[in-house]
Amino acid sequence: MHPFLICATCSEPSAIMCAASPILSLQHVHYHWQGRASFALDIPEFAVDPSESVLLLGESGSGKSTLLSLICGTITARSGSVVVAGTDIVSLSAGKRDRFRAEQIGLIFQQFNLLPYASVLDNILLPLRFAPLRRARVPSPRDTARMLCLNLGLPEDAITAQAGTLSVGQQQRVAAARALIGAPPLIIADEPTSALDAATQTTFLDLLFAQTRACGSTLLMVSHDARLAEHFDRVVQLSDVTLPQQTAA
Amino acid sequence: MMLRLCLGSLMARALTVAMTIVAIALSVALFLGVEKVRTGAKASFADTISGTDLIVGARSGSVQLLLYSVFRIGNATNNLTWASYQDIAARPEVDWIVPISLGDSHRQFRVMGTSTAFFERYKYRAGQSLAVEKGAIMDDLFDTVIGADVAATLSYAVGDPIVVAHGLASFVEHEDQPFRVSGILEKTGTPVDRTVIVSLEAIEAIHVDWQSGAKIPGQSTPADVIRQMELEPIAVTAALVGVKSRLQVFGLQRAINEYPQEPLLAILPGVALQELWQIVGIAETALIAVSAMVVVTALIGMMATIFSSLNERRREMAIFRAMGARPRVILSLLVLEAALMAALGAVIGLALLYAGLFVAQPLVDATFGLWLPIEPPSLREFWVLLGVVAAGAIVSLVPAFRAYRMSLADGMMVRI
Numbered sequence: 001m002h003p004f005l006i007c008a009t010c011s012e013p014s015a016i017m018c019a020a021s022p023i024l025s026l027q028h029v030h031y032h033w034q035g036r037a038s039f040a041l042d043i044p045e046f047a048v049d050p051s052e053s054v055l056l057l058g059e060s061g062s063g064k065s066t067l068l069s070l071i072c073g074t075i076t077a078r079s080g081s082v083v084v085a086g087t088d089i090v091s092l093s094a095g096k097r098d099r100f101r102a103e104q105i106g107l108i109f110q111q112f113n114l115l116p117y118a119s120v121l122d123n124i125l126l127p128l129r130f131a132p133l134r135r136a137r138v139p140s141p142r143d144t145a146r147m148l149c150l151n152l153g154l155p156e157d158a159i160t161a162q163a164g165t166l167s168v169g170q171q172q173r174v175a176a177a178r179a180l181i182g183a184p185p186l187i188i189a190d191e192p193t194s195a196l197d198a199a200t201q202t203t204f205l206d207l208l209f210a211q212t213r214a215c216g217s218t219l220l221m222v223s224h225d226a227r228l229a230e231h232f233d234r235v236v237q238l239s240d241v242t243l244p245q246q247t248a249a
Numbered sequence: 250m251m252l253r254l255c256l257g258s259l260m261a262r263a264l265t266v267a268m269t270i271v272a273i274a275l276s277v278a279l280f281l282g283v284e285k286v287r288t289g290a291k292a293s294f295a296d297t298i299s300g301t302d303l304i305v306g307a308r309s310g311s312v313q314l315l316l317y318s319v320f321r322i323g324n325a326t327n328n329l330t331w332a333s334y335q336d337i338a339a340r341p342e343v344d345w346i347v348p349i350s351l352g353d354s355h356r357q358f359r360v361m362g363t364s365t366a367f368f369e370r371y372k373y374r375a376g377q378s379l380a381v382e383k384g385a386i387m388d389d390l391f392d393t394v395i396g397a398d399v400a401a402t403l404s405y406a407v408g409d410p411i412v413v414a415h416g417l418a419s420f421v422e423h424e425d426q427p428f429r430v431s432g433i434l435e436k437t438g439t440p441v442d443r444t445v446i447v448s449l450e451a452i453e454a455i456h457v458d459w460q461s462g463a464k465i466p467g468q469s470t471p472a473d474v475i476r477q478m479e480l481e482p483i484a485v486t487a488a489l490v491g492v493k494s495r496l497q498v499f500g501l502q503r504a505i506n507e508y509p510q511e512p513l514l515a516i517l518p519g520v521a522l523q524e525l526w527q528i529v530g531i532a533e534t535a536l537i538a539v540s541a542m543v544v545v546t547a548l549i550g551m552m553a554t555i556f557s558s559l560n561e562r563r564r565e566m567a568i569f570r571a572m573g574a575r576p577r578v579i580l581s582l583l584v585l586e587a588a589l590m591a592a593l594g595a596v597i598g599l600a601l602l603y604a605g606l607f608v609a610q611p612l613v614d615a616t617f618g619l620w621l622p623i624e625p626p627s628l629r630e631f632w633v634l635l636g637v638v639a640a641g642a643i644v645s646l647v648p649a650f651r652a653y654r655m656s657l658a659d660g661m662m663v664r665i
Contacts (some may be wrong), residue, residue: 074570074660095575102573107661109571112564117261118254129250130573164261178572 016082021086022047022187023218024071029080031070041066042243043080046236050185053209053219055229058238065223067238068190071220072105085185098212102131106207106217108189113175116164118153121145123163124178134182141181148177151214152207169200176208183215190222214227251578255585259568260566262558264588266273269551273594276540276547277637281630283540284430285606289621293391294526297439298489298518300372302498305329305337305505306487308512312528314523318349318487321359321440325351328484333511337488340499348485350452351421353413358399360413360445362452362485368394370489373439374620383407384432389475390451392431396442400433407433411445413455415464423455425469438619453480490515514559544637548644551590553654555583563659565650571661579656583649584642591641595634599626 025047025132032040041063044126058064069075070082073089075100076097081088085104089097106127114123124145128135149159152173163174170193179187189208193201209231211217221232229235259266298319306314307327316322338346350362368379368386384407387394395405405411410427428447436442454475458468472519492498498517505515553565567581606623613619 004361069660072571072661098570098573100574101571107571109661115254115565115568118256122250122254122257125250126254126569127572130575130578136412183537 015080021050022083023050023052023085023221024048025081025083026070027081027083029070029077029082031066031075031077039063039072043067043241044243046241048186048220050218051213051216053212053231053233054118054122054221055222055232055235056220056222056238057226057229057235060223061226062087062238063242064238065190067223068188071103071188072107074101091102099130102127102135104184104186106181106184106187108172108175108179108187108192110191111168111195114163114171118163120149120159120163120166120174122163123174124148124159124181126177127184128182131184132183134184138182144181148180149174149213151211152177153203163230169204172196172204173207176204176211180211180215182219183217185217187212187219188208189219191224193224193228194220194225201228251582252585255582255589258562258582259589263555269330269547269554270590270594270597272547272550273544273591273637273641274597274601276544277537277595277598277634278605280540280544281296281598281602281633282605283536284630284633285602286619287536287619289619291526291533292622293438293619294529295519295522296374297522298371298373299376300370300491301489301518302495303490303505303515304487304494304518305490305513305515309512311514311516311521312525314487314516315518315525315652316512318489319440319518321351321444323359325486328486329488329513330484330511333508333513334485334488336508337490337505340501342488342492342494342501344493345491347371347489348449348482349487350397350449351486353452353455355399355411355413355445356403356411358396358402358443358445360447360452362447362449362482367446367489368372370491371441373437373441377437378612379437379441379527380435381432382435384430387431387448389429389431390448390454390480391426391428391472392433392448393428393451394434394446395430396434396444396446397436397449398442399445400430405433406428407431413445413447415459423457426451426455426472426475435613438614438617441563449482449485450480453482454478482633492642545640547594548591548637548641551587551641552644552647555587555645556651559648559652559655563655564651566656567659567661570656576653576656578645580649580653583652584645587645587649588638588642591638594641595637598637599630599634 027045030040050209056064066075070077071084073082073092077090080090082090082242084100088098093102113158115126121142121185125141128138128141132219146159150156154170154173158170163171166174174197175192179189192208193204196204205228209219302312304318306318307325307329309326313323317325322548334346334348337343345366347364347367351359353360365386369378381394382397393411399405407430409430411430412424412427414422428451434441457470457475457478458465490501492501502515502517503515567578569582570576605621606621610621610623613621
């Protein structure tokens with residue numbers, strides 16, 4: 001009945017799950033912004049299986065960002081459960097949720113993803129600073145970061161460059177490397193290609209897919225662009241998983 | 250790594266950060282400079298007279314006795330009779346005694362009659378002796394040795410004649426007995442610089458034809474007759490006393506204070522200087538308060554800079570949050586940033602202070618007789634610098650808390 005039961009062979013509930021249980025599962029989630037009854041988000045059920053690549057399509061203003069914030073735990077659902085890699089993050093304290101996010105989720109944003117004044121290397125290593133378990137999975141962070149950069153097609157000398165000096169396309173690759181380092185079970189990308197031109201988009205997606213697969217991670221991408229659908233295992237319309245918005249009570 | 254990111258963030262805003270640091274550095278340099286001048290002044294003040302165990306004069310207040318005998322400020326209300334002086338000199342505890350006779354002046358400078366022992370017994374600035382820069386110590390009755398300021402102000406050279414006026418700010422001069430400048434002293438930064446020193450006998454000599462403070466009309470004794478006279482003073486203004494053993498100071502002080510023949514007062518110069526400094530010291534507190542306010546102003550300026558940078562750095566904070574940084578990491582990053590700025594400002598301020606000291610030390614010594622020692626930072630200065638850094642961190646808590654609240658509300662999604 002519960003598809004996210006913890007597998008008996010896994011010693012740690014927060015470790016990567018067995019293939020049977022979903023990596024992400026939302027059940028009866030209800031959220032509304034404080035003091036704004038007109039906007040609410042209701043998701044009866046939404047799940048993503050491990051190693052799956054899912055494209056979540058939705059127009060802007062349809063609650064994509066709210067959904068991502070719910071999954072990442074920077075906001076909490078009023079009711080229901082948000083289970084990421086076997087842990088219901090709704091029940092975690094704010095501090096534990098931050099730590100959990102660092103450990104389990106790699107994030108790529110639309111644009112301005114990086115600390116512009118820091119080096120590419122420091123940008124890539126940043127999440128490890130807040131995630132000791134993820135850090136422990138990377139025996140040699142510098143080498144891994146260099147490897148990821150190489151695999152994502154960044155030039156050799158980019159790693160020491162200041163992140164702000166790179167082109168937007170290169171910056172997105174660095175952001176991808178940062179999300180992938182330490183192989184978090186879930187990679188979430190929020191319109192990562194919207195700032196890129198068509199040719200760069202495809203290259204970027206191909207590289208991202210290859211690396212996500214190599215890390216054994218699950219990819220959940222949010223976008224409004226239906227043309228990206230062909231790259232994904234599954235495409236979900238956001239309007240299909242959310243209940244129609246209720247008018248103000 | 251966090252430190253590196255923090256430095257990187259500061260570097261990215263190099264101009265505003267540099268301005269803030271310069272403001273802090275200047276304020277710190279000012280504060281430490283005021284401290285230096287203050288302690289220098291206090292030390293110079295306390296060093297005005299050293300090596301003297303007791304100052305003896307007619308009974309008045311200890312500060313008053315100190316003021317007129319050492320600083321040549323104000324006047325003695327009464328004198329110390331020569332008989333009492335000799336009585337004290339003859340006491341077994343007394344190692345040496347130097348008489349001081351005041352009351353006459355030359356232009357705006359006081360004339361002091363004393364014995365030649367004054368030149369070896371008077372010490373200032375931790376045991377430093379008076380030194381003759383030009384000429385020699387007087388050896389004739391009508392010889393005079395003048396302080397550095399006297400020579401500089403009146404542009405006197407060795408051999409110049411000078412006439413001493415009776416009393417202070419008086420038009421009656423002892424023109425019958427002109428003096429000759431035999432020596433000019435090196436600058437000391439003490440009231441000696443502004444003193445015309447003659448022998449005790451000379452003070453008597455110029456008053457031979459005087460009675461009750463006025464000249465006897467028509468009477469003028471020639472100099473060579475005066476030289477033949479026995480010029481023993483009736484009284485002196487005060488006396489500097491050195492004892493054989495330090496342990497005897499208090500016994501001798503009590504004996505002099507209870508001297509039956511005449512009401513006398515003996516004071517410990519160090520104690521009297523402390524009392525006097527307490528009076529002068531109010532100004533020093535005001536000075537410290539003002540320079541401390543300057544430091545506070547600079548730190549508030551830094552707070553304002555951090556505040557104004559918050560909005561443009563929302564995205565930076567959102568990235569940290571998305572990477573799993575808790576809001577308190579954002580808070581500590583901002584506090585660390587402020588502490589770094591304050592620390593850099595403090596260090597540069599210290600460097601500025603030493604640079605300033607190297608330039609100003611000889612000038613200040615020559616102009617004001619104020620010796621500012623160049624020493625490694627004292628423990629007190631170290632605490633001041635640490636205090637500046639701590640205050641910077643504390644002040645930055647205000648914008649840091651705002652950033653904390655902002656990053657809690659923004660989460661990882663910033664729409665700018």
